[in-house]
Amino acid sequence: MAIPPIAALEIGTSRTVMCVGESDESGRVRITGVGTYPTIGVRKGQITDLSQARVGVEAAAKQAGKQADVSIWQVLLATSGGHIQAMVNPGMVTIRSGDRAVSREDIEEVTENAQTVQLEADRQVLHTITQSFTVDDQPGIVKPEGMRCKVLALNVMAVHGLQNRIENAVSVAKSAQLEVTDVAFSGICAALAVLTPEQRRNGVVLVDLGGGTTNYIAYCNNVISAVGCVAVGGDHVTNDIALAFNIPLNRAEEIKRTEGSAVIDPEIGGRRVTLPADVGFEERLISCKTLHTVINARMDETFRVLRSKLDEAGVLPHLGGGVILTGGGAYLRKVTDLAQRVFGLPCRVGLPVNVDGLESVEQPAALSTAAGLALYGRLTYEDRGLFSPLKNLFKGVFHR
Amino acid sequence: MSEKQQSGLLLLGVGGGGCRLAASVLASYGNGLCALGVDTDALSNRSAAAGGMTCLLLGGSRLAGHGTGGDAIQGRLAAQDDMQNLLPHLQGVRTVVLTACLGAGTGGGATPEIVKALHDMGIATVCFVTRPFTFEGEARRRAAERVLPMIEENADSLVVVALDDLFSDAGEGVLADAIQAAEGLVSAGITLLWRMVSKPGFIRLDAERLHTMVLKGGNARFGFASAEGPGRAAQVFAALRACRLLRSGDALSKANALLLGILAGQDLRLAEVGEIMGQVRDVCKSDCHVEMGTVLDAQFDGRIELVALAFESWTAAAQVEPRKEVSQTQQEPPVAEAFPIQPGSKRGRGKGSKLSFGATGRGKFQNVEPTLFGGQDLDVPTFIRRGITLER
Numbered sequence: 104m105a106i107p108p109i110a111a112l113e114i115g116t117s118r119t120v121m122c123v124g125e126s127d128e129s130g131r132v133r134i135t136g137v138g139t140y141p142t143i144g145v146r147k148g149q150i151t152d153l154s155q156a157r158v159g160v161e162a163a164a165k166q167a168g169k170q171a172d173v174s175i176w177q178v179l180l181a182t183s184g185g186h187i188q189a190m191v192n193p194g195m196v197t198i199r200s201g202d203r204a205v206s207r208e209d210i211e212e213v214t215e216n217a218q219t220v221q222l223e224a225d226r227q228v229l230h231t232i233t234q235s236f237t238v239d240d241q242p243g244i245v246k247p248e249g250m251r252c253k254v255l256a257l258n259v260m261a262v263h264g265l266q267n268r269i270e271n272a273v274s275v276a277k278s279a280q281l282e283v284t285d286v287a288f289s290g291i292c293a294a295l296a297v298l299t300p301e302q303r304r305n306g307v308v309l310v311d312l313g314g315g316t317t318n319y320i321a322y323c324n325n326v327i328s329a330v331g332c333v334a335v336g337g338d339h340v341t342n343d344i345a346l347a348f349n350i351p352l353n354r355a356e357e358i359k360r361t362e363g364s365a366v367i368d369p370e371i372g373g374r375r376v377t378l379p380a381d382v383g384f385e386e387r388l389i390s391c392k393t394l395h396t397v398i399n400a401r402m403d404e405t406f407r408v409l410r411s412k413l414d415e416a417g418v419l420p421h422l423g424g425g426v427i428l429t430g431g432g433a434y435l436r437k438v439t440d441l442a443q444r445v446f447g448l449p450c451r452v453g454l455p456v457n458v459d460g461l462e463s464v465e466q467p468a469a470l471s472t473a474a475g476l477a478l479y480g481r482l483t484y485e486d487r488g489l490f491s492p493l494k495n496l497f498k499g500v501f502h503r
Numbered sequence: 504m505s506e507k508q509q510s511g512l513l514l515l516g517v518g519g520g521g522c523r524l525a526a527s528v529l530a531s532y533g534n535g536l537c538a539l540g541v542d543t544d545a546l547s548n549r550s551a552a553a554g555g556m557t558c559l560l561l562g563g564s565r566l567a568g569h570g571t572g573g574d575a576i577q578g579r580l581a582a583q584d585d586m587q588n589l590l591p592h593l594q595g596v597r598t599v600v601l602t603a604c605l606g607a608g609t610g611g612g613a614t615p616e617i618v619k620a621l622h623d624m625g626i627a628t629v630c631f632v633t634r635p636f637t638f639e640g641e642a643r644r645r646a647a648e649r650v651l652p653m654i655e656e657n658a659d660s661l662v663v664v665a666l667d668d669l670f671s672d673a674g675e676g677v678l679a680d681a682i683q684a685a686e687g688l689v690s691a692g693i694t695l696l697w698r699m700v701s702k703p704g705f706i707r708l709d710a711e712r713l714h715t716m717v718l719k720g721g722n723a724r725f726g727f728a729s730a731e732g733p734g735r736a737a738q739v740f741a742a743l744r745a746c747r748l749l750r751s752g753d754a755l756s757k758a759n760a761l762l763l764g765i766l767a768g769q770d771l772r773l774a775e776v777g778e779i780m781g782q783v784r785d786v787c788k789s790d791c792h793v794e795m796g797t798v799l800d801a802q803f804d805g806r807i808e809l810v811a812l813a814f815e816s817w818t819a820a821a822q823v824e825p826r827k828e829v830s831q832t833q834q835e836p837p838v839a840e841a842f843p844i845q846p847g848s849k850r851g852r853g854k855g856s857k858l859s860f861g862a863t864g865r866g867k868f869q870n871v872e873p874t875l876f877g878g879q880d881l882d883v884p885t886f887i888r889r890g891i892t893l894e895r
Contacts, residue, residue, distance in 0.1 A: 334874040343884035400885040
């Protein structure tokens with residue numbers, strides 16, 4: 104079955120990204136067009152100025168459409184922000200058949216039961232993710248069909264966010280004449296693009312270091328066990344630097360990229376770098392050690408917050424595959440060294456290896472979310488059966 | 504029953520210097536003293552452990568046991584990394600006597616973190632910290648000065664020993680021996696204090712009294728003196744008044760509370776105790792709260808030693824903040840004692856000064872919904888909230 108090109112839009116805090124993905128018969132998605140534009144009007148993943156944010160969307164869509172030679176009028180949208188939360192919702196059914204064997208109908212009933220999530224009126228479910236079945240007292244069952252038991256239970260993780268915040272992002276796309284067909288959580292998209300099946304089996308946490316937010320998604324035994332978002336990102340590092348040295352934000356961003364390090368380099372000594380003079384700005388000398396100290400404090404804290412959340416979710420002992428960092432923040436010097444120290448787990452940068460076409464792109468990890476969103480669109484477009492294991496993970500089907 | 508369980512006292516050395524002080528006290532005091540050393544340097548830890556002290560390596564995964572290289576930030580992070588490992592050693596502890604030498608990486612970096620953790624656990628802390636010699640350089644002096652307010656914020660009592668004060672003439676003696684000699688003097692003083700509260704004599708000055716004094720007294724100055732022979736009672740108090748650590752008697756005359764220990768042999772006479780206390784009354788303010796205790800030990804026959812902690816303040820019972828207990832088996836304080844923290848108290852001031860950063864430090868996140876975690880606003884720069892002083 105031929106699938107039309109999929110346009111994936113991420114309105115990030117620091118830049119807006121549009122990816123156009125086209126899939127082949129094997130199911131692989133190839134990114135044929137990428138558009139990026141600096142974002143204005145977004146703070147910590149949330150829209151603060153609709154019209155300014157629209158400018159970035161229009162520019163990114165134009166660029167990606169031109170590169171992929173398509174006209175974009177429908178998009179998938181990635182969303183993030185501190186309002187995104189996850190909760191585990193249990194469902195349960197009593198097996199009524201005479202032989203006590205779990206039937207397909209029982210599974211459908213318990214799934215429907217577990218997916219009925221009671222939330223506050225202002226919250227919207229983005230995804231319902233099947234975790235594992237419990238057959239009587241035996242947990243961790245993936246395929247219960249045919250097994251004999253009295254009670255079948257299922258845990259479903261619901262990822263949800265504030266409806267107004269999600270709709271604000273949708274409004275930005277609409278104002279750029281783009282119809283939003285589905286909304287997905289950025290962290291899940293990045294995981295789709297980056298994590299390999301082996302990593303998911305071994306247990307892994309993907310940390311997406313974005314400009315305004317840090318998303319995380321942890322797999323234990325191939326099951327999504329923890330999902331969340333901390334509204335702290337690269338913007339906070341830049342802001343800290345700007346306040347520490349009393350310099351403008353753009354200068355702070357520049358020096359973060361060129362001289363920044365997540366670990367205080369022991370050999371840096373008294374080295375200083377010059378921030379050249381500009382209009383209204385006198386030349387300044389910046390101590391590299393102080394710069395590293397400021398960045399280290401922020402990144403160390405961010406990782407500790409994540410560790411605390413993973414610890415709370417009880418997944419830390421099950422992450423044999425270690426920590427995978429992706430997103431633009433993954434290119435900060437020595438950030439993997441710091442994460443390794445804080446989590447006490449092996450750590451490396453994860454690239455969007457599950458999609459093609461980004462090989463020649465500079466810093467491809469910064470495109471993990473948008474590329475993963477295109478893959479999400481491909482997977483949710485398929486009919487049930489072809490991709491049933493993943494199909495069950497997500498609420499709704501992507502329609503075009 | 505171990506001494507820790509019995510008295511609820513723990514001697515905790517932090518960093519290379521702090522561990523040396525604690526090990527030295529342990530060596531002087533002998534078996535029975537409950538002491539723990541924490542350091543980032545595995546070699547230093549091994550030598551302290553050789554003296555019979557339990558030692559913990561801080562920041563093993565971060566520093567691989569090589570120490571901080573004098574970097575206080577590394578010391579602070581190492582303490583944060585391994586704070587959990589410290590907790591099992593604090594079971595049943597009510598008062599920690601902490602020793603640290605400021606000016607270097609672990610003592611300066613880890614001590615504020617540890618003191619804060621102890622405070623959060625409801626353990627009373629009296630910190631004996633040394634300020635480096637002038638000849639150790641301006642950088643070490645400044646590093647020590649930066650750390651002191653952070654320790655003071657959470658310590659119940661802070662005793663700062665300026666090493667320069669230990670010698671009347673800095674030019675005397677061999678340079679290489681000076682630090683060792685100074686540490687020897689400080690550890691001798693702490694040993695006397697420990698002996699005082701661990702082996703109470705006829706007039707008791709036990710761990711409970713020390714606990715109360717620490718909670719109510721605030722910051723303190725510390726001094727000790729010794730005398731023997733005829734007229735020793737008068738001589739020992741004169742020597743105490745002359746002690747440079749007590750600002751040559753100035754700290755005694757200005758103290759609002761005084762904890763005084765008299766250590767002597769079985770030959771201590773009642774008249775001698777009376778003479779010492781008479782001089783205390785003459786020197787100290789009339790409303791100074793004085794707690795006195797004696798230890799009679801045959802090894803002190805022929806001489807008298809005095810050890811004094813002169814506290815800068817004294818909080819009346821109704822104004823003392825109740826401390827939560829670590830051990831569930833210990834009796835909870837009655838509800839009637841749950842008085843609020845004194846408005847002008849040290850801890851209240853500390854928290855106030857922290858908040859002032861938050862009001863101005865959000866930068867580009869000034870008008871954005873705050874990101875809160877663990878009671879902190881994460882939009883405020885981390886280096887401000889962690890109290891990291893930046894070298895520019």
